[in-house]
Amino acid sequence: MKATWEKIEKNLGVLDVEVEADRVAAALDKAFNKVSKKANVPGFRKGKVPRPIFEARYGVESLYQDAIDILLPEVYGEAVEQADIFPVDRPEIDIEQFSKGESFKFKARVIVKPEVKLGDYKGIEVAAVPVEVTEDELNEELKRMQERHAELAVLEEGQAESGDIAVIDFDGSVDGVPFEGGQAERYSLELGSNSFIPGFEEQVIGMATGDFKDVEVTFPEEYHAEELAGKVAVFKVKVHEIKRKQLPELDDEFAKDVSEFDTLEEYQADLKSQLMKRKEQDAQGVRENEAVEKASANAEIEIPEAMIQSEVQNMMRDFDNRLRQQGMNLDMFLSFSGQSKSDLEGQMKDDAEKRVRNNLVLEQIAKEENLEVSEEEINEELGNMAETYKRPVEEIRSILSANGSLDNLREELVLRKTIDFLIENSVEGPPAPKEEESTEE
Known part of the structure; x- marks a missing residue:
């Protein structure tokens, strides 16, 4: 041939x-x-x-x-x-x-994949990121832990409030005609989550168990289903039950229940240490992003539209998977958010282009600097994955080999090594200025 x-x-x-x-x-x-x-x-x-x-x-x-x-x-x-x-x-x-x-x-x-003409990527100035944990942040973390370990108790009396879980039936119609996606039974809706059509959740607040109510809302003018855009819809809503979070007391017993520590003081110290590590990781991520963005901005590259659209579809699949983990799917999200699939794809396009550009630049830097990963490094990463998923290393290797992901893993490790190279060869600049808080009321 x-x-x-x-x-x-x-x-x-x-x-x-x-x-x-x-x-x-x-x-x-x-x-x-x-x-x-x-x-x-x-x-x-x-x-x-x-x-x-x-x-x-x-x-x-x-x-x-x-x-x-x-x-x-x-x-x-x-x-x-x-x-x-x-x-x-x-x-x-x-x-x-x-x-x-x-x-x-x-x-x-x-x-084909475009040619990348690199600009300056060594000696890039990257802003320093101060790392500290304030008392307010520690208190916020404690509150989150309270929320995480809160119990949902069925409200025997009283009305639904923002933050409650309302278990409802709803049956929606426009001009008396039911529409697709407008019906559900025993749906658990967190009030205040803004996951339904604007105005819906606010009208459920104040209802009590056993209540019936007609909830009237107006679909957004830009709603993805043209036949519903701008129309007034009426939902017949029945409340089966209301669940409210009961926060545990912040005391030594709480510390014993949620951690390995015997006192709240010890638990708080450990939380502060975890927050510090998290902030250090976040700070490192910020510096890495800045280094990659600057190296990318200094490069010359013309990205084919096909690569951008392919990345958009990858992002859409990831988004749909995250929705499914939350008990929703893409169709439901689009229905309740009033967006179309093309609207969502349009919102993702800039980020998709940035991802493609950054990856192409990093790949080219890796070639220029002969950055590669050894078999020992591959094995080490497989070992980490095996420990995470509680599976034998060879089983992880076999799965990745079977679906063609072993090469993807190698590419990902090369990209990580390239980002490390950028940071190692960067110059630390002054901290980025903090945004001034508005004093207007």
Whole structure:
């Protein structure tokens, strides 16, 4: 096989491929074995018709498309490897020649990973990030721990308040006509979470167990479902029960229940230490982000739209997975937030472009500095994963190898090493100025 690559413009080029005639013949054989199993030829059972008789009746050309479908993915991958290019989108294929006894010729218009012209990335000034834990922050952390260990108690009497969990049935309609996604039974709604259409939760506040109420809200003008945008909806709501958080007392007993310590004082000291470590990690993350952003800003690169859109789809999948972990899904989120899928994708596009740009720059720096990861480093990371997931190392390795993620792990470790390199070769600058708090009331 012969493959030649010619760049047309920016990140677009043409891959010119010619495949030997014997591989065409082998592909036609496979196509015949596939097609003949379904071919109806008088006098022969399916799958038993001789090749000459099949070709005489249907023509060898009837095998061409199946043969191309069999051969093309295989030889395209080989051609990409031979030309040493990195496609970032599906190619446009133009078949120039495919006949029995002849070579297979095709051209592929391919968008490839862009070239990166690095600017300054050593000696970048990165702002110092002071790390301290204030009493207010420690108190806030204690309050969060109280919230985390609070018990949900069913409210026997009284009305729902912001922060309560209301278990409700609701049945929504517009002009008396029910609409898709507007009905649910025994739905647990945290009041004040702003997860429903604006105005809904506020009207549930004040209801009591057993209450019925018509909740009237107006869909946003930019609602993703055009037939509902700007319309007034009425939800018939029934409250089954109200659950309210009961916070535990902050005392030594609380410390014993939630930690390994016997006194609240010891627990507070440990919490402060954890907060300090977390802040140090956050500070390191801020410095790393600044170093990457500055190195990225100094580089010259033209990113193909296909790479940005691919990253947007990755971010959408991640977002949907996080929603599912919370008992929701993307369709429900879009319904209650009044957004369309394209709205959400549009909001993610800038971040997607930044991610792609930063990764391309880091990859290029790694090449320039010959930054690689050793097998020992791979094994160490696999060991960490095994400890986290409580699985044998070899099982983790086998899973990653089976789904093709081992190379991804290697790439991720190289990126981490590259970021460490940027920090090691940066210059510490003055702390970033704090934003002035507004004195207006």
